[in-house]
Structures are given as C-alpha cells and as structure tokens.
Amino acid sequence: MDTVKTIAGLVGLTAVALVLSPSAAHAQDSNCYDTTAPLTVEEQRLDDTLVTGGPAVGPALVKLAGFDGRVANFTAKLCRQGAPKQAQQFVEREGAALWKAAVARAQSTTTLAHDAYDDRPLYWARLQLSSALRQWKPRFAVSPADRAKLVQRFDWASRGLSDVAFPAQPGVRKIAVTGFDPFQLSGTNVRRANPAGAAALQLDGRQIDTPTGKVVLQAAVLPVLWGGFDEGIVEQFYGTALQQGPDAFVTISQGRPGRFDVERWAARWRGGFGDNNDVGSYGSVPDAAGWPQPDDEFIETTLPHQKMIDAGTGPFTVAYNPAFCEWVTVDVELSCRTDQPTPGRVAASGGGGDYLSNESMYRANRLRTGWGATDVLGGHLHTPVLGQPADPAALTDAAFEKQRRDIADQVKALVSVV
Missing domain, CATH: 3.40.630.20 (Peptidase C15, pyroglutamyl peptidase I-like)
Incomplete structure (x- = not known):
C-alpha cells in the first residue's frame, strides 16, 4: 500500500469532481492539498478493495449512506479557511455535524436505501475528512502540533464528545x-x-x-x-x-x-x-x-x-x-x-x-x-x-x-x- 494518497483517492466516487474540478469556481482547490503528505495507517485503508479492480470499500460505504456530499462540501470549504481560529471553529462544527447526521440516520424512522444500523459510514467518512486535514495546505502557517490539534478537535467532535448534554x-x-x-x-x-x-x-x-x-x-x-x-x-x-x-x-x-x-x-x-x-x-x-x-x-x-x-x-x-x-x-x-x-x-x-x-x-x-x-x-x-x-x-x-x-x-x- 502506498504511504501517501491523492485527494481524489481520499474523497472517492462522486466527491472528487467537487474538489478537483478545473472550473474557475474550484481552480484553487486543486492547489489546496499536499498529496505527498503522509497519512496514518488507518487512513491509508481508504483505498482498500475487496476484489482487484473493485471499488474502495470505505468511500463506497460513505456513498451508500449519503455522506459523500458532506465529505465533498468539507474538502471544498476547508480550502477557504483563512485564519487559525476560523479553521478551528470550522473543523469542530463539521465534526459535530457529521456525528449528528450519523445519529439521525441511525435513528431514522423512515425506510432508508441502506441499513440505518450500519456504523461503518461514520467511521470511513471521518477518515476521509481527517485525511483531508492532514494534506490541507492552509493560507497561514500551521505547525505539526497545531495541525494535530485540529485533527483531534475534529475527531472528538465527530465521535459525539461535543454534545454530551443530559436534559434537566x-x-x-x-x-x-x-x-x-x-x-x-x-x-x-x-x-x-x-x-x-x-x-x-x-x-x-x-x-x-x-x-x-x-x-x-x-x-x-x-x-x-x-x-x-x-x-x-x-x-x-x-x-x-x-x-x-x-x-x-x-x-x-x-x-x-x-x-x-x-x-x-x-x-x-x-x-x-x-x-x-x-x-x-x-x-x-x-x-x-x-x-x-x-x-x-x-x-x-x-x-x-x-x-x-x-x-x-x-x-x-x-x-x-x-x-x-x-x-x-x-x-x-x-x-x-x-x-x-x-x-x-x-x-x-x-x-x-x-x-x-x-x-x-x-x-x-x-x-x-x-x-x-x-x-x-x-x-x-x-x-x-x-x-x-x-x-x-x-x-x-x-x-x-x-x-x-x-x-x-x-x-x-x-x-x-x-
């Protein structure tokens, strides 16, 4: 397995065009990511398939659950973050939104095209977005420690840690x-x-x-x-x-x-x-x-x-x-x-x-x-x-x-x- 992946590989399926579109609206997005930046072993599994030449499992599950548009939206908006505080608020907000969307989907009372009880789409969508954070080239200086903190803030929010609130x-x-x-x-x-x-x-x-x-x-x-x-x-x-x-x-x-x-x-x-x-x-x-x-x-x-x-x-x-x-x-x-x-x-x-x-x-x-x-x-x-x-x-x-x-x-x- 390669130790680095392209953003196209991270986002997968239909989301790719929204990040790497040659149109003027997204002209700078293709320069927003350093595709040589290494990913974790866990994130590298985003390219893994069940059969040679088949679709990558993680992105396929994300698409089945309807989370692929959320991934594409995140990777496009991340490129537009212009200051450290703005980026911090963005990743925390998006992490919490991913968690809430996964909970809402899991507890949906309507019939869904893909099993509501499937926990895997949340897992793989989270890895797609943390991968984008690792390969993001911000407009401002960011140290390795600061980037790690951004990843952690996103990760914790996307796991349900930001909305622990029992009703009174x-x-x-x-x-x-x-x-x-x-x-x-x-x-x-x-x-x-x-x-x-x-x-x-x-x-x-x-x-x-x-x-x-x-x-x-x-x-x-x-x-x-x-x-x-x-x-x-x-x-x-x-x-x-x-x-x-x-x-x-x-x-x-x-x-x-x-x-x-x-x-x-x-x-x-x-x-x-x-x-x-x-x-x-x-x-x-x-x-x-x-x-x-x-x-x-x-x-x-x-x-x-x-x-x-x-x-x-x-x-x-x-x-x-x-x-x-x-x-x-x-x-x-x-x-x-x-x-x-x-x-x-x-x-x-x-x-x-x-x-x-x-x-x-x-x-x-x-x-x-x-x-x-x-x-x-x-x-x-x-x-x-x-x-x-x-x-x-x-x-x-x-x-x-x-x-x-x-x-x-x-x-x-x-x-x-x-």
Missing part, C-alpha cells in the same frame, strides 16, 4: 455509554463493522420509557487507538458526563461469539496487541493528564449484573464473567482465576482481556472512583461477535444486517435495565 428533567435516570470503531480491518476484513459502535449511534440522545421510569442516554464512539486513549478521550467523555450527575456508565465493545458478557473486573494493563494504526502498547495503563488518577490495579463492576441477566432481553444469552489474570511475577508468571485479585499484585488482564475494551472500562471507572462518584454505577458490556456478509466480495447482506440489528437492539434493552 427530575426523576430521569441518566446513563453515559460508549461503543467502538470497527477494527482488525486488514485485507478483505476492511468491510467489518462493530455492533458496539452501531449501538452507540442508536442510543445517543434516546429517551426510553421503562417500568421503573424514563432513561436518558448520551453516547460516543471511541477509537481503536492506543494514542487516542493516551490523549484522554475516555476521560473527556465521561468527565463531561460526570459533571451532569449521571446514574451510570456503561462502556460497550465487541467480545465473544454468541453471547453478551457483563465483565466483573477491569485491569490496569495493556497487552501489546496492535491497534488500527498497527501500533502496539504494553504495560500499565498510563494516567490521563488533568483527571483524577487512583492507582487501583483492578476495578470491579457495580452494574446490576444479575438484574441484567434476569431481564430476558434476548435473543442472545447474557452472562456474568468473573475472570481475571494477575502477575505473580511481572512478565514471567501469570495467575488466572475467578475469585478476588491478590492485594499488592500487578494486574495482567480483566474479564475483557488486556486490549482497549478492558481499558475503556478501567479508565471510565478509574475516573468515576477518583471523582468520588461512588453512587454512579459503572461497568462494561461485551456484545456478541458480529460476522461478515457471506459473499466475500459483498459489503452487506440481509443476515449480516439482521445480526447487527439484533445485537444493537439487545444492547438498548440491557442498558435500559441498568
């Missing part, structure tokens, strides 16, 4: 939740979706009537990137929620085949597995600057796991997973059990493993306990694994869409029980 309604339970981007996207797996991200889009802003009263939800989608976690994205979302008196935190990710798991333990350890930029990280979970940082090796869920199991949300089984591993001697000897961690020992993995799923639970609940919010419930829900379309050259099929819908709808039911 008495007697309403307020729950903050996060899902994840698709991951493990190498080769033909580039078409993968993540039901946890699909569930987050279904839940953001929802007000759900339950037998015990109304539940209101705020949601965001987290990156599958160690670097994003190092920047404090988990703490930023849940910290904003904490300031509004929530009742519960539920971090959500894709887990095991065929069942949901409420994880008992989160561990302060990274196992080194590569993220969406093919970067690994190993060792204790780092602190996030500016937030409370208790040094617990393990944090136990306070979610009402038995209530969630007994609720009969179906169609998938719901289980309580008490497993964990600790280091007897770090990097040498492991002890894996289902009882209680040994005081003084270093964590090696929680019930959800030692990847970013586990870390989302750990960081959200480290913040909760560090804040002293012991009355706020907190824990992690692993969804069943979502398969892929049966035809290896297909972007979707009915069985794939039904499974994603079933998982996301059961997440909605389980979170409503909390």
Whole structure:
C-alpha cells in the first residue's frame, strides 16, 4: 500500500469532481492539498478493495449512506479557511455535524436505501475528512502540533464528545455509554463493522420509557487507538458526563461469539496487541493528564449484573464473567482465576482481556472512583461477535444486517435495565 494518497483517492466516487474540478469556481482547490503528505495507517485503508479492480470499500460505504456530499462540501470549504481560529471553529462544527447526521440516520424512522444500523459510514467518512486535514495546505502557517490539534478537535467532535448534554428533567435516570470503531480491518476484513459502535449511534440522545421510569442516554464512539486513549478521550467523555450527575456508565465493545458478557473486573494493563494504526502498547495503563488518577490495579463492576441477566432481553444469552489474570511475577508468571485479585499484585488482564475494551472500562471507572462518584454505577458490556456478509466480495447482506440489528437492539434493552 502506498504511504501517501491523492485527494481524489481520499474523497472517492462522486466527491472528487467537487474538489478537483478545473472550473474557475474550484481552480484553487486543486492547489489546496499536499498529496505527498503522509497519512496514518488507518487512513491509508481508504483505498482498500475487496476484489482487484473493485471499488474502495470505505468511500463506497460513505456513498451508500449519503455522506459523500458532506465529505465533498468539507474538502471544498476547508480550502477557504483563512485564519487559525476560523479553521478551528470550522473543523469542530463539521465534526459535530457529521456525528449528528450519523445519529439521525441511525435513528431514522423512515425506510432508508441502506441499513440505518450500519456504523461503518461514520467511521470511513471521518477518515476521509481527517485525511483531508492532514494534506490541507492552509493560507497561514500551521505547525505539526497545531495541525494535530485540529485533527483531534475534529475527531472528538465527530465521535459525539461535543454534545454530551443530559436534559434537566427530575426523576430521569441518566446513563453515559460508549461503543467502538470497527477494527482488525486488514485485507478483505476492511468491510467489518462493530455492533458496539452501531449501538452507540442508536442510543445517543434516546429517551426510553421503562417500568421503573424514563432513561436518558448520551453516547460516543471511541477509537481503536492506543494514542487516542493516551490523549484522554475516555476521560473527556465521561468527565463531561460526570459533571451532569449521571446514574451510570456503561462502556460497550465487541467480545465473544454468541453471547453478551457483563465483565466483573477491569485491569490496569495493556497487552501489546496492535491497534488500527498497527501500533502496539504494553504495560500499565498510563494516567490521563488533568483527571483524577487512583492507582487501583483492578476495578470491579457495580452494574446490576444479575438484574441484567434476569431481564430476558434476548435473543442472545447474557452472562456474568468473573475472570481475571494477575502477575505473580511481572512478565514471567501469570495467575488466572475467578475469585478476588491478590492485594499488592500487578494486574495482567480483566474479564475483557488486556486490549482497549478492558481499558475503556478501567479508565471510565478509574475516573468515576477518583471523582468520588461512588453512587454512579459503572461497568462494561461485551456484545456478541458480529460476522461478515457471506459473499466475500459483498459489503452487506440481509443476515449480516439482521445480526447487527439484533445485537444493537439487545444492547438498548440491557442498558435500559441498568
């Protein structure tokens, strides 16, 4: 795979003409981007196809969802930003607008040409726009650090972090939740979706009537990137929620085949597995600057796991997973059990493993306990694994869409029980 791409490759499909048009209206746009500027590994996958000579998967999914016009509009307007403050406001506004459009599409009550539950168009549209930001040649000087900050501001807004606002309604339970981007996207797996991200889009802003009263939800989608976690994205979302008196935190990710798991333990350890930029990280979970940082090796869920199991949300089984591993001697000897961690020992993995799923639970609940919010419930829900379309050259099929819908709808039911 080439390490740099052209804007035509980034925008893809019908959007290209709006950026590289030879007409006078867009004459300067073709000089607005440095096509030699490198992209991240994640962004380079925008050119990946399922079959040789076939369409690029990411841009095709963006077009199916109707987000291609939004991408073209962004890349054209970015060229017209004339000052740093103006650019900052533009990227934050556009990021928030992309998130809101994805949530509105996901929760649409009208019949759409492409499955409303598909989380992938948001993911790939976000990468198209972050790629444009990396290759943009502004009219003013911008340092690498300033550009990185612009990308982060756009990214966080496009994930739902800029509109975390619970309504001020008495007697309403307020729950903050996060899902994840698709991951493990190498080769033909580039078409993968993540039901946890699909569930987050279904839940953001929802007000759900339950037998015990109304539940209101705020949601965001987290990156599958160690670097994003190092920047404090988990703490930023849940910290904003904490300031509004929530009742519960539920971090959500894709887990095991065929069942949901409420994880008992989160561990302060990274196992080194590569993220969406093919970067690994190993060792204790780092602190996030500016937030409370208790040094617990393990944090136990306070979610009402038995209530969630007994609720009969179906169609998938719901289980309580008490497993964990600790280091007897770090990097040498492991002890894996289902009882209680040994005081003084270093964590090696929680019930959800030692990847970013586990870390989302750990960081959200480290913040909760560090804040002293012991009355706020907190824990992690692993969804069943979502398969892929049966035809290896297909972007979707009915069985794939039904499974994603079933998982996301059961997440909605389980979170409503909390």
